[in-house]
Amino acid sequence: xxxxxxxxxxxxAPIGVLFISVMFKVFAHQVSEEVEGRLDxxxxxxxxxxxxxxxxxxxxxxxxxxxAELDAHFLTATERPLTRLxxxxxxxxxxxxxxxxxxxxxxxxxxxxxxxxxxxxVRASRPFRLFVFAGLSPGITAALLWVAFRDPATPLGGxxxxxxxxTLMVAISVxxxxxxxxxxxxxxxxxxxxxxxxxxxxxxxILWLHRKIGDAPRWGRAHLYRLAGVKVRQDKVGS
Amino acid sequence: MADDxxxxxxxxxxxxxxxxxxxxxxxxxxxxxxxxxxxxxxxPILARLEKVGWIASRLEDIDPKVEGxxxxxxxxxxxxxEFAATQALNxxxxxxxxxxxxxRPSAGNALFRRGWxxxxxxxxxx
Numbered sequence: 125x126x127x128x129x130x131x132x133x134x135x136x137a138p139i140g141v142l143f144i145s146v147m148f149k150v151f152a153h154q155v156s157e158e159v160e161g162r163l164d165x166x167x168x169x170x171x172x173x174x175x176x177x178x179x180x181x182x183x184x185x186x187x188x189x190x191x192a193e194l195d196a197h198f199l200t201a202t203e204r205p206l207t208r209l210x211x212x213x214x215x216x217x218x219x220x221x222x223x224x225x226x227x228x229x230x231x232x233x234x235x236x237x238x239x240x241x242x243x244x245x246v247r248a249s250r251p252f253r254l255f256v257f258a259g260l261s262p263g264i265t266a267a268l269l270w271v272a273f274r275d276p277a278t279p280l281g282g283x284x285x286x287x288x289x290x291t292l293m294v295a296i297s298v299x300x301x302x303x304x305x306x307x308x309x310x311x312x313x314x315x316x317x318x319x320x321x322x323x324x325x326x327x328x329x330i331l332w333l334h335r336k337i338g339d340a341p342r343w344g345r346a347h348l349y350r351l352a353g354v355k356v357r358q359d360k361v362g363s
Numbered sequence: 364m365a366d367d368x369x370x371x372x373x374x375x376x377x378x379x380x381x382x383x384x385x386x387x388x389x390x391x392x393x394x395x396x397x398x399x400x401x402x403x404x405x406x407p408i409l410a411r412l413e414k415v416g417w418i419a420s421r422l423e424d425i426d427p428k429v430e431g432x433x434x435x436x437x438x439x440x441x442x443x444x445e446f447a448a449t450q451a452l453n454x455x456x457x458x459x460x461x462x463x464x465x466x467r468p469s470a471g472n473a474l475f476r477r478g479w480x481x482x483x484x485x486x487x488x489x
Binding site: 211 | 390391392395396401402403404406407410411414423431432433434435436
């Protein structure tokens, strides 16, 4: 390399580095702006999910009503993005579990007019199915991976991790199913099944935990009660 | 009508917020923050209170295009609700009041109370 090139490169290199660093900074800023803008949308998305649990005719009204709260919050919010995100999630996430109980008080007629009990049951059991699916799918995936990648030279090959994972996940899924079964039987009989004390206890524990985290298992117990013809005490404020 | 409502601490907190200024309209998000309860608890309470006529709700009268946001639902306490809520909170506070014979701890650190010195529980420092 000649002396001339050395001089040119020694001038151009810092300029190039500066240019790249500026470009990187600009790009990072754009990405951060983009992410910040999208963060605000998460609250609305969760709200949409919460409203999905309502009968079709109520969804839009409730969404508009609750989205108005988020609108007003974002218009006046002066907090940093993460704090804003916290509050925008703090509002809709509990509604995922309680939107229906609110709507049942506000618009009881709509719920009474839901004539098809199967549709009611399917809608009410959606979170259960998600739960079971969430439990089962990693198990199934892990089992498939094990089948695909097992080493024929050894009994389990390098897939032992997948086997353990699959066993664990399937066990969790089976437990979840048993708890659900125990739950349904408990609702039908009015007491926890004596044939499965550990499962009954686990179900009770989970129900207790759910009650503690905001009456989450309202996920459809009301529908199950209705389907089973079990009379339950009328809800009162704060119960 | 008050018998239709069970006054739990959460309900009492909401009522207290309304009673601070009964004529002032409140909206959900603001109440969630000021009462420090989740929206999942707040909205069913508001719905029940509205059902028994303690509060009334109305949709904000704004032009969303001008304001740049959707119309919020405002909740205001009714005169009946003001009366009933005051009575309910009174009853609750009566029920929760400490009995007269309860040994009440005096203010301050136990170490500085008469008779209690450092190491009293172990025979005193002297």
